[in-house]
Amino acid sequence: MVGQLAADSIERRSGVSLWRQIADKILHAIAIGDFAENAALPPEVALAERYGVNRHTVRSAIAALVQEGVLRAEQGRGTFVLSRKRLSYPIGARTRFSAGLQGQALERHTVLLASSVEPASHRVAEGLGLARGTDVIRLETRGEADGRPVSRAAGWFEARRFAGIDAAMVETGSITASLARFGIDDYLRQSTMLSARHADAADLADLDLQPGAIVLVTVAVNVTPDGQPIQFSESRFPAERVELKLSAL
Amino acid sequence: MVGQLAADSIERRSGVSLWRQIADKILHAIAIGDFAENAALPPEVALAERYGVNRHTVRSAIAALVQEGVLRAEQGRGTFVLSRKRLSYPIGARTRFSAGLQGQALERHTVLLASSVEPASHRVAEGLGLARGTDVIRLETRGEADGRPVSRAAGWFEARRFAGIDAAMVETGSITASLARFGIDDYLRQSTMLSARHADAADLADLDLQPGAIVLVTVAVNVTPDGQPIQFSESRFPAERVELKLSAL
DNA sequence: ACAGATTTGTACGTATGTATA
């Protein structure tokens, strides 16, 4: 189905490039409901013919919309409208993955992607209050809600104190539960730095994103209630699927 | 100056597209210091000849790097390496523009871009605890640090209570100082929602960004110490120039 | 102030590669 993608109002030498006009037409068509979420757009050649432009001009328009997070293009399959609903991920004094998404997703869990022991880099050492080069365990995890990846995190823990936390993570599927095995019943978020950037290749793969997607990046230190640093973490959230709700920290 | 942009290792039919290989070459050249911040890259035609590819292939590589926030292309002038230093903007219980950037920029100020009176939209009314449609004053401001735009914000205030706040803003150049004229000596951040997206046309113009740039978006409500909502705001920060530091909220 | 050169942006055309159905 093609809907109301009329070619009439495409104007040459109007000061607005053709590809931008076509991108705006597609946006409008989506806005008025001509294309539902996850619906396929007509193929590039069909759109090109419809608008009376070259296929490359349509490609420029689609590329812009992919980049803006509106469409997803899949080689050999087609171009699809992305879903726009976002989860609201709370960040505060007690930031917990599963508890935070309660009520927003039926099923939440964390999977361990990789783990390793490595010498602490400068920023990890500083965050954990260790000497640079001290052995730390790195856990790479992915958070999923209702089957969709919503976060990708690297967490660093002092290796001597938390030996075996990787195994605990595999068993329990939860950082909080794993820490409990080491006698950590409670922990607090000490500091959080927040930035945003385009997803890199690893983000694209692990979070199932399209090139050009944006990730929100938090760098945080978790401490015990008496202020002892236990975890340094860097988390990436796909901006198209998650927004962050900052609460009392 | 062209530096070490050698063409030798560009490989066809290697499984990695030519434009990506060239983009990585340019990234590497920047990383090893062949191009300083703000330095101009060789023109597209020169790069194309150097690598033995078509100009469009170089353009694809440059487009990717512009999109990743590494380069800035200016029609008629050239393509330049972007600066990578970021300001750290604190967000917490007492979030103040100028005070927050103290020590990071010599000169900070806020300019009023526009102001208007309008009926409160659903989300503004909800944030301020007003009936929908109540008149509110909207102030559009831009924050600058050392001459560079670092934020663009829309703030909404109940029109009846804060009549003339636009004039106060022009005079004082500060939201905090303007609120003081209405007897608000202190105010706190009640809630903050955080997301990220690509900059729209207005962001590009007001923040002096390139298409494809990312903005961090905060939506917040400020309240008096006794909990009365006084300001609803939506702020946009260019992610390439600003990161957010979350503190006690 | 103007003309010409330089440099990026847009738009077209054509061919071939790669992934999916």
Place this chain on the structure above:
DNA sequence: GTATACATACGTACAAATCTG
């Protein structure tokens, strides 16, 4: 295997913005 659909790469031409003499 064939057809479809997006991806890459080449080529050409001209427009628009900027810089230079």
